[in-house]
Structure formats: structure tokens, C-alpha cells
Amino acid sequence: MEVMYDVVNASNVAITGVSNLADNFYPSVDAKNALLAEARFFRGYAYLHLMWGFTHWFSTADSPYGLLYRDMPSELSNLMVERISVGDSYQKVIDDLEFAISYLADYDNPRHVSKQFAQAMLAKLYLYRGWDGDYAKSLDLVNTIFKDAPAKFKMEPVLADLYENAWDSNELLFGRYLGDGSGFSWSEFTYSYGLYYNKEFGEITHEWIKEDPRYAVTFGEARSPETWQEERKDDIPVKLYHRGRVEGLNDKYTSYNFRYAELYIMKAELLALTNPSDISGALAELNKMRATYTDPVLPAITGVSTHEQLMDEIFKEYVVTLIMENESPWFAAVRIEHEGRPWIYTLKPDVNFSTNQYCWPIPDDEIKAHSNKIDQNPGLE
Numbered sequence: 001m002e003v004m005y006d007v008v009n010a011s012n013v014a015i016t017g018v019s020n021l022a023d024n025f026y027p028s029v030d031a032k033n034a035l036l037a038e039a040r041f042f043r044g045y046a047y048l049h050l051m052w053g054f055t056h057w058f059s060t061a062d063s064p065y066g067l068l069y070r071d072m073p074s075e076l077s078n079l080m081v082e083r084i085s086v087g088d089s090y091q092k093v094i095d096d097l098e099f100a101i102s103y104l105a106d107y108d109n110p111r112h113v114s115k116q117f118a119q120a121m122l123a124k125l126y127l128y129r130g131w132d133g134d135y136a137k138s139l140d141l142v143n144t145i146f147k148d149a150p151a152k153f154k155m156e157p158v159l160a161d162l163y164e165n166a167w168d169s170n171e172l173l174f175g176r177y178l179g180d181g182s183g184f185s186w187s188e189f190t191y192s193y194g195l196y197y198n199k200e201f202g203e204i205t206h207e208w209i210k211e212d213p214r215y216a217v218t219f220g221e222a223r224s225p226e227t228w229q230e231e232r233k234d235d236i237p238v239k240l241y242h243r244g245r246v247e248g249l250n251d252k253y254t255s256y257n258f259r260y261a262e263l264y265i266m267k268a269e270l271l272a273l274t275n276p277s278d279i280s281g282a283l284a285e286l287n288k289m290r291a292t293y294t295d296p297v298l299p300a301i302t303g304v305s306t307h308e309q310l311m312d313e314i315f316k317e318y319v320v321t322l323i324m325e326n327e328s329p330w331f332a333a334v335r336i337e338h339e340g341r342p343w344i345y346t347l348k349p350d351v352n353f354s355t356n357q358y359c360w361p362i363p364d365d366e367i368k369a370h371s372n373k374i375d376q377n378p379g380l381e
Contacts, residue, residue, distance in 0.1 A: 001053065001360075004050050009070070009073060011042045014038075019036065034105065037100045038100070041118050043096050044100065047093050047096070048124075048125060051089055056377065056378075058334075061087025061131075062085060066084045066085045066088060067089040068374070071092075080370055090129065093125060101115055104118055107149055107153045108150070109167075110172040117173050117174045117257075120142075120263075123141035126138035127270065139267065145263060153171075153173065158293075158295045159214055167254045172254070172258075175255050176253075176254050178252070192244050193225060195240060195241045196225055213296035214321075217296065218238070223244050225246065226246075255326075258326065259325075261289050264285045264289035279304060279305070279306070282314070289321075315332050315343050362376055
């Protein structure tokens with residue numbers, strides 16, 4: 001939470017500074033708006049993740065459990081803010097992302113934000129929110145990216161290239177760029193420990209992953225991240241872990257915030273949601289994505305004749321394609337239903353939880369730091 005508010009504050013500083021400088025100090029008004037668009041994108045992006053992590057993003061617009069919202073550089077005089085409603089929270093994010101879409105440049109490389117990344121994040125907002133008309137809006141945005149994105153943004157037919165090229169892969173829409181290639185180990189510290197020592201996956205999802213032809217690329221054997229411990233384990237998500245910080249100190253440890261493959265999966269789901277009777281049309285999008293791979297070659301998905309089977313295949317593709325890369329598999333698990341309930345309840349049959357636990361509690365330090373009363377998320381007091 002703290003890191004995201006650091007992004008918000010840095011964005012607010014940039015927005016205030018750029019806005020306060022007269023237009024004639026810039027090469028053009030468009031140049032000024034491009035700077036504002038980048039700052040507003042990062043503010044909207046950070047607030048969207050704060051919504052997904054710490055608010056009732058799944059509630060109705062009138063829910064009071066929205067964001068602690070700040071739109072000015074933080075100082076002692078303005079730190080005490082109220083939580084705004086869920087509806088107002090969404091609108092703040094939408095306003096920033098729409099401004100970014102209007103003025104950001106087209107995709108050039110994964111090291112910089114682009115119009116297409118802003119469109120992708122707005123499409124995710126509408127898909128995850130799921131209010132009346134949202135699925136149609138999300139589908140329109142996905143189709144626009146397919147139609148208008150520069151040709152260089154495309155699938156990597158050889159899957160290993162995606163992870164080896166990292167922030168230089170043209171399939172990656174945006175990812176973390178670490179610089180000149182020296183001393184990356186600090187950046188993958190959390191990855192190395194989390195992926196090596198806590199590599200337990202649910203039985204169902206692990207079976208899907210191991211049965212998929214991509215398993216030989218995305219999982220494998222790796223050495224312990226500790227210099228003193230020379231053991232090796234298999235079944236490590238090497239797509240992110242790479243060789244670890246002992247053998248692969250300067251490997252490209254990037255984040256996969258969004259990549260081309262996800263467009264196909266999102267489009268398949270959105271077609272299934274907006275036109276449930278057209279099973280073949282939605283399934284075709286999954287198979288288009290799978291057909292782009294030349295190494296490994298993926299078989300087409302067949303034998304799907306009902307809407308529930310289709311949704312199961314869409315969810316499975318979110319998991320197998322994107323697991324550990326970004327937030328998408330988790331939100332698919334609480335959004336897509338299996339046997340009348342969200343998939344998360346099938347994956348976690350022994351865990352008793354409610355929708356209140358689709359988010360984290362507001363940290364106690366944040367609540368205690370406020371002189372005004374900040375209500376905790378219900379059920380997480």
C-alpha cells in the first residue's frame with residue numbers, strides 16, 4: 001500500500017508542476033498534455049491497484065469503502081482525508097485513464113507506458129467491475145488494441161524468448177526495466193525466496209500447469225537463492241525465477257504487467273459474457289492465441305459444447321498462461337463461476353471465507369495516523 005501511495009504522490013507532484021507552468025514554456029500544448037497523461041496514467045494505475053487491494057472494489061457504487069483519495073502533493077496540512085465511495089473511486093481512476101488514452105503515444109517498447117497500456121488497464125477495470133454495460137466497453141477497448149496497436153506489439157512465437165527477452169520482448173506491453181544489467185539480484189530477492197521456498201500450488205491448478213506443453217519452459221529446476229545452500233529443486237517457476245540470484249545474478253528480472261496473449265483470453269471471456277450462445281466465437285480467440293506458438297506447439301482446445309465448459313477453459317487459460325505474472329488469475333478466480341460458484345471456492349474447498357476477504361484490511365498504521373476516523377473494511381476489523 002505504501003509503495004502505491006508513493007507512486008500517487010510522485011504523480012501528484014508531477015501533475016501539479018506541469019499544470020502550473022504556462023503553456024508557452026512547452027514546445028506545444030500537446031507536449032504538455034503528453035507529460036500530464038503519463039503522470040495521470042501512473043496515478044490512475046496506482047489507485048486502481050489500491051482499489052483492488054484495499055477497497056470493496058466488488059461492491060455497488062454507493063458503498064462507502066472506497067479509496068483514501070489524494071490528488072495533491074502530500075504535506076502535513078492535507079494528509080487527513082476521508083474514504084470516498086466505491087463509485088467515486090472508480091470514476092477518479094476512469095478519468096485518469098481516459099485522459100492518458102487521449103494523449104499518450106502509441107506503444108514503442110515495454111519500458112514506457114503507452115496509449116495501448118492505458119486502454120488495457122481500463123478494459124481490465126470494466127471487466128473486473130462488471131457493472132451494467134461494462135463488458136461491452138471492455139470488449140470495445142480490447143478490439144481497439146487489436147486493431148490500432150503498432151505491428152511491433154505482437155506475440156512471441158517461441159515462448160522462451162518472452163521470458164529471456166523480458167523488457168525487450170515485443171509481446172510485453174509494459175514491464176519493469178532495471179537498467180544496464182549489473183546487480184539485478186536485489187530486484188528479484190522477493191521472487192527468489194517466494195518462488196523457491198514457497199512453491200506450493202493448488203492441486204487442480206498444478207495439474208493443469210504440468211499437463212500443458214508450456215510447462216517445460218515456464219517451470220524447471222533451479223538452485224537455492226542462498227549462497228551457502230547448494231541444493232536444487234525442480235518444479236520452480238523459472239519463467240520468473242530464471243536461474244536465481246546465485247547463478248543468474250544479472251538475468252532480466254522483469255514484471256509482466258500485461259502482454260499480448262492476455263488480449264486473446266480477455267476477448268474470449270468478453271465474447272462469452274456479451275454473447276453466451278456463441279460458444280465457437282469465444283473459443284476461437286483462445287485457439288488463435290494458442291496457434292501463434294511455434295515452440296512449444298499447443299493443441300487446439302476442442303470438445304467444448306456448453307457455456308460452462310467454455311468458461312472453464314477460459315479460466316484454465318488465465319491460470320496456465322499468466323500464473324504468477326500479474327493479478328489476472330486471481331480476479332478470474334473470483335469472477336468466473338464453476339458449478340454455480342466462483343472458481344476460488346473450488347480451488348480452496350477447505351478455506352472458509354466471504355467476499356469481504358476479496359480485499360486486504362486498511363493497514364492499522366494508516367488508520368492510527370489519521371486524526372479523523374477511518375472505517376476499516378467490514379469483516380477485517
